[in-house]
Amino acid sequence: MGFYQRLIPKQSCILCMEQAKFCVCEACEAEFSNQQNRCQSCAYPINGNLDFCGQCLNHSPVFNRAYTLYDYQDLVAQLIKSFKYSQQLCIGDYFAHKLADKYQLLQDYDAIIPMPLSCQRIRERGFNQVLELLSVIKKKPQVIVDTHSIKRIKATQSLESLNPEQRQKEVKGAFYADLISYQRVLLVDDVMTTGASLNELAKTVIKAGAKTCDVLTLSRAKF
Numbered sequence: 524m525g526f527y528q529r530l531i532p533k534q535s536c537i538l539c540m541e542q543a544k545f546c547v548c549e550a551c552e553a554e555f556s557n558q559q560n561r562c563q564s565c566a567y568p569i570n571g572n573l574d575f576c577g578q579c580l581n582h583s584p585v586f587n588r589a590y591t592l593y594d595y596q597d598l599v600a601q602l603i604k605s606f607k608y609s610q611q612l613c614i615g616d617y618f619a620h621k622l623a624d625k626y627q628l629l630q631d632y633d634a635i636i637p638m639p640l641s642c643q644r645i646r647e648r649g650f651n652q653v654l655e656l657l658s659v660i661k662k663k664p665q666v667i668v669d670t671h672s673i674k675r676i677k678a679t680q681s682l683e684s685l686n687p688e689q690r691q692k693e694v695k696g697a698f699y700a701d702l703i704s705y706q707r708v709l710l711v712d713d714v715m716t717t718g719a720s721l722n723e724l725a726k727t728v729i730k731a732g733a734k735t736c737d738v739l740t741l742s743r744a745k746f
């Protein structure tokens with residue numbers, strides 16, 4: 524072992540390289556932002572004391588409520604990208620613990636359904652990042668993570684460059700569902716932008732027999 528290698532602590536923060544208990548240190552974590560006031564139905568950050576954003580007042584989504592942990596910006600966006608595209612699984616583990624803490628505060632659900640990825644996307648990435656994010660929650664007793672009832676039958680193109688209407692069109696008919704017997708379902712995804720995919724997934728899940736859907740995402744982007 525070389526001199527410099529010996530100086531590097533076992534666990535260092537992936538963002539600032541300082542020594543850390545987890546792969547993100549407390550100082551970096553303190554910089555993660557999470558807007559206090561969010562739309563009650565889609566978690567879009569809103570100012571003032573409003574309960575719903577303009578879009579939901581016009582046309583509310585199929586899911587009831589969306590919960591999120593962070594704004595999608597700066598360090599959080601950087602971490603999520605490293606996790607998704609360079610397979611830094613320690614970041615996934617870190618976020619999985621944070622999601623589990625959040626899940627603890629929510630009501631009970633009959634089942635959790637992670638956003639299904641197309642086989643092609645899983646092959647490209649080598650893993651399903653949403654499943655990694657559930658790795659802590661799924662160990663809790665009585666939690667059912669259902670990965671088989673809903674399938675993605677249309678490999679949608681990246682939604683990044685599309686406007687909200689185009690996104691809606693692109694995700695239409697993206698999922699196929701077997702009949703399900705759960706009443707209350709929690710849908711989970713990493714990042715929610717317009718919510719088009721999650722809304723389509725909620726539509727599919729309710730058509731398949733669920734009564735209500737809520738949504739939990741790691742991060743909520745502005746669009």
Ligand SMILES: [Zn+2]
Binds near residue numbers: 548549
């Ligand atoms: Zn740090």
Ligand SMILES: [Zn+2]
Binds near residue numbers: 562564565566579
């Ligand atoms: Zn809203």
